[in-house]
Amino acid sequence: MAKPVNTLFNNYFKDFKNYDEVLKSNMTTNSNWDKLLSNVTEVGEDTLVEKQKDIDWLLAENGVTYNVYNDPIGLNRPWNLNIIPFVINQEEWHTLEEGLKQRAELLNLVLKDIYGKRELIKNGIVPPEIIYAHRGFLRNCDQIKYKTAKQLLIHSADLARGPDGRMWVVNDRAEAPSGMGYTLENRFSTSRVLPELFKGINVKQPFNFFKDFNRLLINSDPNKKENPNIVILTPGPHNETYFEHAYLSSFLGYPLVKGNDLVVRDDKVWIKTLKSLIQVDVIYRRVDDAFVDPLELRGDSYLGVAGLLDVVRQQNVSIINPVGSGVLENPGLIPFMNSISKYFLNEDLKLPQIASWWCGQKKELDFVLGNLKRFVVKPIDRTNRQSIYFCEFLSDEELEELKKRILAKPYRFVAQEKIYFSTAPNFSKGRLEPRKVMCRTFSVAKDEGYSVMPGGLVRVAPEGENSRVSYQRGGTSKDFWVTDDNAIEKNNTQRYNWSHSTTSLRTSIDNLPSNTAENLFWSGRYLSRTLVTARYIRMVLNQMANSEFSKRDSDSETLCILFQSVTHLTSIFPGFTGKNKEKALENPMKELTTVLFDENSVGSLAHSISAFNNSYYTLRNLWSKDIWVVFDAMQKSWNKFDEKHKNNIHKITKLLDNIITKLIAFMGLIEESILVEQGLLLYFIGLQIEQATLTIEKSRALLVINQEENVEYDILESLLNSHESLNIYRYSFKSYLNIENVINLVLLDKSYARSLKYQLFRMKKDIFRLPTKNNDTEYTKSQQAILDACNLIETVNAKTLSQLNSDHISRTNLDDFLASISDLLHKTFMVITDTYFNHSDQQKQLVKQNYLS
Template sequence: MKKPVTSFFKDYFKDFENYDEVLKSDMKINPTWEKLLSNFSKLGIKEITKRQENLDWLLAENGVTYNVYNDPKGLNRPWSLNIIPFVIDNKEWKTLEKGLQQRAHVLDLVLKDIYGKRELIKNGVIPHEIIFSHRGFLRPCDQIQYKTAQQLLMHSADLARGPDGRMWVVNDRTEAPSGIGYALENRFSTREVVPDFFNEINVKQPFGFFQDFNQLLINAAVSNKENPTIVILTPGPHNETYFEHAYLSSFLGYQLVKGSDLVVRDQKVWIKTLKGLIQVDVIYRRVDDAFVDPLELKGDSFLGVAGLLEVVRQQNVAIMNPIGSGVLENPGLIPFMNSICKYFLKEDLLLPQIASWWCGQEKERKHVLENIKDLVVKPIDITNRENIYFCEFLNDAEIADLKKQILAKPYRFVAQEKISFSTAPNLTKEHLEPRKVVCRTFAIAKENTYSIMPGGLVRVAAERKDMRVSNQKGGTSKDFWVTNNNKKNNKKLQRYHWHHSTSNNLTGIENLPSNTAENLFWSGRYLARTLITARYIRMVLNQMSNSEFNKRDSDSESLHILYKSITHLTSIFPGFTGKNEEKALEDPLKEIAIVLFDKTKVGSLAHALSSFNNSYYSLRNLWSKDMWRVYDTLQKIWHDFDEEDHQNEKKIIKLLDTVITKLIAFIGLIEESILVDQGLLLYFIGLQMELATMCIDKSRALLAINYEEDVEYEILESLLNSHESLNIYRYSFKSYLNVENVVNLILLDKSYSRSLKYQLNRIKRDIFKLPKRNEDTALTSLQKAITEACNLINDAKATDLIKVDKNEVTRKNLENLLASLSDKIHDTSMSLTDMYFNHSDEQKQLVDQNYTL
C-alpha cells in the first residue's frame, strides 16, 4: 500500500521556523510540488535512497567535479547533487523572468555609465566611493567602446525566498559567472537516474537558452565574420569550476585555452598553434578581471594575456563579459538599485532585494552601529574573499573590532538585514530534511533584451542549521524545475545542436593550441613512464619472492644488480648505490617503497602518476567518459592503498598488477577518444619517446655489463620479463637465453613494436607529420636530431655491440650507442619544445599598478 505523501515528512517540522517551499502556512503541501511528491511516494524512500546512490555513482563515473580550495581530500571532489529537485511553477517564473530581464538591463546601463559618462555619480544617484573604492573598478577600462548593443552579455543573479514568500535578489554575478554547465549536467543526470520523477510533469528545458548562448558568442565577433574563432579562456585545472570549463568546451565545441595559449601581435589576439598564429575573434572568459592582462592590470598574473586590454580598446576582439564588469558584484550598489532603475527606466525594480544600508552615509552608518547584532555586514568588495560577518554569532570583542573597522573606512562596508531563506526538502539518510536554498539564475544578451535560462543552479546548505549556502563549505545542488500546470508528460528529448562549421575553425593538427599539444605530449610521456616503472618494479618484487624458494648464489648477485638498476632507472639516488648500498640492502623493500610511494621523489612511481594526472586533467575536455572511469578507478585504487602495507611484498605486487591493467586499458581507450589530427599524434610521440628512453635506461643498466653465465641468464630473463617479451623471445629464437639474441629483439628488431629501433623510427615518422613553421624544405633541428638517432640504430649490429675487450667488463660499443641515443632523444625533446611548446614570452609592466585599498 502506497504511503501518504505527508509520511515522508515525519521529523521535517521538528524545528520548523522558515518559509518552506513545500509547505504552506497551514502545513498543507504546496500544489506546485504535489505531482513530484506523488511520483516520489510511488517509488518509496528505500528506492529513492538507492537511486541517490546511483546518482552519486553516475556523477563520479562521469567525472563531474568541483575543486574545493585547500581541501585535505585533494582536488577533483565529486560534484554533489541531491535527488529531490527544486520546483517553481510557470506563473511565478514568468514574474521572475521579467524581473531578471529588467535587472540585467539596469546593470548593463550601470556598466556603460560608470566606464562612460558617469552620470549616476555626477547627478548624485550613487556616491562615487561605492565605485572608486571597489577593486572591481578598473581605471584602464575607462571609455572603452564595444560593438554589441549590450556590454553586459551575461548576468547571473542569486535568488532566495524571503519571509514574505517572494524571491529576493541576494547577489549579482557579472565578472565570470559560473554554473550553467553544472545546471545542465544536473538536468541530464536527474533525467537519467529518476525519469519517473518527470511523469505527467511538464518541465521546461534549457535547449533554447543554449542555442541563444551559442548564437551570442557568434554574433559578438567584432569583425562580423561568417566563421569567427571562439575560445574559452580558463585559469587551468586547479580552478574550482574547471570541470565546467572543460564541459562547456566539449558541449559547445569551442577550444579550451589558457592564457599562455594566446598572444597579442599587431593589436590583435592570436592563438598559438603548431602551425603558427590564428586570430581569435571572441573570448568567453572564465578568468577574473584583474588577472586577464598582466601588462595593464595584475602584473604577476600568468593566467591572462599581456596586451589584451589594448586589443579590446581597438575593438579587435570581443570578450564575454567585458573586463571590468566585476565592479557590478558590489553589495554597496543594492541600496541604490531602485533609484538607479528609476533614473534610467523611470520605473521601480520588479524584484525585491535584501534591505541594505551603506555605511558611507551618516544616518545609515548610525543605524548599522546601533543594530549591528541583528545585521550581516559585508565589505562592498569581496574580490579577495574577504569575510562576511554574521554579527549575531560574534562576541563582544569581535563586534568592537568590526565597529572599529567600519568607523575607520565606512565607505567600504554595507550591512544587510538578517533574513532566513526558505527551505526545501533534501534526501538525507533515508528521510527528508529541510535545507536552506539559493537559486542561481542566468541571463544572456539577445537582441535588445535578455534570454533567461528556464531554471538554473540550485545550491543547498550542507546542514540543517547552516546559515550559509556555499559549495566551498560543503553544500550540495539540486536540479531546478520550472513547471507548467497543464500536467503534460514532457518526455520529448530535445537535441542540443548547432552548426559548428559556422562558429569553429580550430580543427586539425595544424591548428592545435600549443598548450593542448604540450599536455598531449607529456600525457604520453608520463603514461609510459608510469607503466614502465610499475612493470619493472613488479618484476623485481617477483624476483625477490622467487628467491625465497631458491637460495643459489646467482640469485643473490642478480637481485643486487636488479636493485641497483631500479636506482639508475628512476634516478632516485643514492638508493642502492654508493655508500648507501649496504644500508639499503638490509631492507630492500623499504627502499623500493620509497621509489613507489614517495611523491616528493622525482622519478618515483607516485611522482610519475601525479604528473600524468596533472596533464590528463588539463585535457579532460578531450577524453571520453570511459577514459574518465578508468582514470578515476586508478586514482581510487592508488590512494586507497593502505600505508601500513608499504612493506607487504605480496600486496604491493597485487597493487601493481591492478595499476598496470588500468594503465593498459587507458592507453587503449586514448586511441578511441581523439583523432590523430586532433592531437593524438603528439601523444604518440611522447609515449614512444618515453618508451625509448626507458628502454635505453634498462639496457644500459642490465646489458652493458658482461656478467658470468649464470648471473647473465638471470639478468636477461628479468629484462625480458620487465619488457613483457619473454614469450616472444622463446617463440622467435627457440634457444637458450643469450645476449646477442636479446639485443636483436629488444634493441634492433625493426618490426617488434617494443624494440628500440621500432620506437625511434616511429617517432621519426610521426615527427615528420608535424606541421612545419615555414616553407623551407631543409630539415628542421627537430627532424635532424631524430634522423641522426634513427641512422645510429639502423646501422648498429648486435655482434659489434656485444663485444667485450680483454680485461674489460663493459660492452663499450653498446654503452656508447645507448648513451648517444639517449642524448639524441633529449635533443629531439628539447627541439620539439622550442619549436611548438614555448610559452615563455616575457611580460612586464612599464609602471607598477597598485589598486590595493
C-alpha cells in the same frame, strides 16, 4: 512496495522558523509539488536510496568535480547532486523572469555609465565611493567602446526566498559567472538516473537558452565574420570550477585555452597553434578581471594575455563579459538600485532585494552600529576574499573590533538583514530533511533584451540549521525545475545543436593550440613513465618474493643488480648506489617504498602518477566518458591503498597489477577518444620518446656489465619480464636466453612494437607529420635529429653490441651506442619543445599597479 510520501516527511520539521517550499505549517503540501511528490511516492524510499547512489556514481564516473582550495578531501572534490529537484511553477517563474530581464538591463546601463558618462555619480544617484573604492572598478577600462549591442552580456543573480514567501535578489554576478555547466550536468544526470520523476510533469528544458548563448558568442565578433574564431579562456585545472570550463568547451565545441595559448600581435589577439598564429575574434573568459592582462592590470598574473586590453580598445576582439564587469558585484549598489531603476528606466524594481545599508552615509552608519548584532556585514567587494561577518555569532570583543574596522573605512562596508532562507526537501539517510536553498539564475544578451535560462543552479546548505549556502563549505546541489501545468512538451529531450559555429581551429593538426599539444605530449610521456616504472618495480618485487622461496646463491647478486637498476631507471639517487648502497641493501623495502610512494621524489611512481593526473585534468575536455571511468578506477585503487601495507610485497604487487591493467586500458581508449588531427600525434610522440628513453636506461643498467652465467640468465629474464617480452622471446628464438638474442629483440627488432628500433621509427613517422614553419625542402631540426637516431640504429648489429671488451667486464660498444641514441632523443625532445611549445616571454608593466590594498 512503495512507502507513502508522508512517511518520508516523518519528523521533517523541528520547528517552523523558515518558509518551506513544500510543506505548510498545517502539514498540507504546496500544490506546485503535488505531481513530483506523487512520483516520489510511486518510486518509493528504497528505490530513492539506490538511485541517489546511482547519481553519486554517475557524477564520479563522469569526472564532475568542484575544486576547493586547501580541501583535505583533495583537489578534485566530487560534485554533489541531491535526487529531489527544486520546483517553481510557470506562473511564479514568469514574474521572476521579467524581473531578471529588468535587472540585467539595468546593470547593463550601470556598467556602461560607470565606464562612460558616469551620470549616476554626477547626478548624485550613487555616491562616488561605492564605485571608486571598489576593487572591481578598473580605471584602465574607462571609455572603452564596444561593438556589441549590450555591454553586460551575461548576468547571474543569486535568489533566496524570504520568510514572506517572495524571492529576493541576494547577489549579482557579472565578472565571470559560474554554474551554467553544472546546471546542465544536473539536468542530464537526473533525467538519466531517475526519469520516473518526470512522469506527467512538463519541465522546461534549457536548450533554447544555450542556443541563445551560442548565438551571443557568434554575434559578439566585432568583425561580424560568418564563422568567427571563439575560445574559452580558463585559469587552468586548479581553478575551482575547471570542470565546467572543460564541460562547456566540449558541449559548445570551442577550444579551451589558457593565457599562454594566446598572444597579442599587431593590435590583435592570436592563438598559437603548431604551425602559425590564428586570429581570435571572441573570448569567453573564466579568468577574473584583474588577471586578464599582466601588462596593464596585475603584473604578477600568469593567467592572462599581455596587451589584451588594448586589443579590446582597438575593437579587434570581444571579451565576454567585458573586463571591468566585476564592479557590478557590489552590495554597496543594492540600497541605490531602485533609484537607479527610476533614473534609467523610469520604473521601480520588479524583484525585491535584500535590505541593505551602506555605511558611507552617517545616518545609515549610526543605525548599523547601533544595531550591529542583527546584521550581516560585508565589504563592498570580494576580490580579496575578505570575511563576511555574521554579527549574531560574534563575541562582544569581536563586535568591538568590527566596529573599529567599519569606522576606519565606513565606505568599504555594507550591512544586510540576515536572510532566513526558505527550506526545500533534501533526500538524506532514507528520509526527507529540510535544507536551506539558494538559486542562481542566468541571463544572456539577446537582440534588444535578455534570454533567461528556465531554472538554474540550486545550492543547498550542508546541514539543516546551516545559514551558509555555499558549495565551498560542503553544500550540495539540486536540479531546478520550472514546471508548466498547461501542456506536456512533446519532446523533453530536444537536441542541443548549433546551426552556426566555428570549426576552423580544429580542422587540422596545423591549427592545434600549442598548449594543448604540449599537454598531450606530456600526457604521453607521463603515462609511459608511469607504466614502465610500475612494471619494472613489479618485476623487482616478484624477484624478491621468488628469491625468498628458492634460496639460490645467485639470487642475492641478481637482486643487488636489480636494485641498482631501479635507482638508475628512476634517477632517485643515491638509492642503491655509491656510499648509500650497503645501507640501502640492509632494508631494500625502505628504499623501494620511497621509489613507490614518495610523491616529493621526482622519478618515483607516486610522482609520475601525480604528474600524469595533472596533465590529464588539463585536457579533460578531450577525454571520453569511458576514459573517465578507467581513470577514476585507477585513482581510487591508488588512493585507497592502506599505509600499513607499504612493506607487504604481496599487497604492493597486487596494487601494481591493478594500476598496470588500468593504464593499459587507458592507453587503448585514448586512441578512440582523440583524432590524430586533434592532437593524438603529439601524445604518440611523447609516449614513444619516454618508452625509448626508459628502454635505453634499463638496457644500460642491465646489459652493459658482464655477469656470471647464472646471474646473467636471471638478469636477462628480468629485463624481458619487465618489458613484457619473455613469451615473445621464447616463441621467436626457442633457445636458452643469451644476450645477443635479447639485444636483437629488445633493441633492434623493427617489427616488434616494444623494441627500441620500432619506437624510433614510429617517432620518425609521427614527427615527419608535424607541421613545418616553412616550405623548405630541407629537414627540420626535429626531423634531422630523429633521422640521425634511425640511421644510427640501422648501422649496428646485435653481435657487435654484445661483444665484451678485452677485460671481459663491460660492453663498451653497447654503452656508447645507447648513450648516442639517448643524446639524439634528448635533442629531438628539446627541438620539438623549442619549435612547438615555446610560449611568449613574460612581459612586464611599465607602471606598477597595486590590486592588493
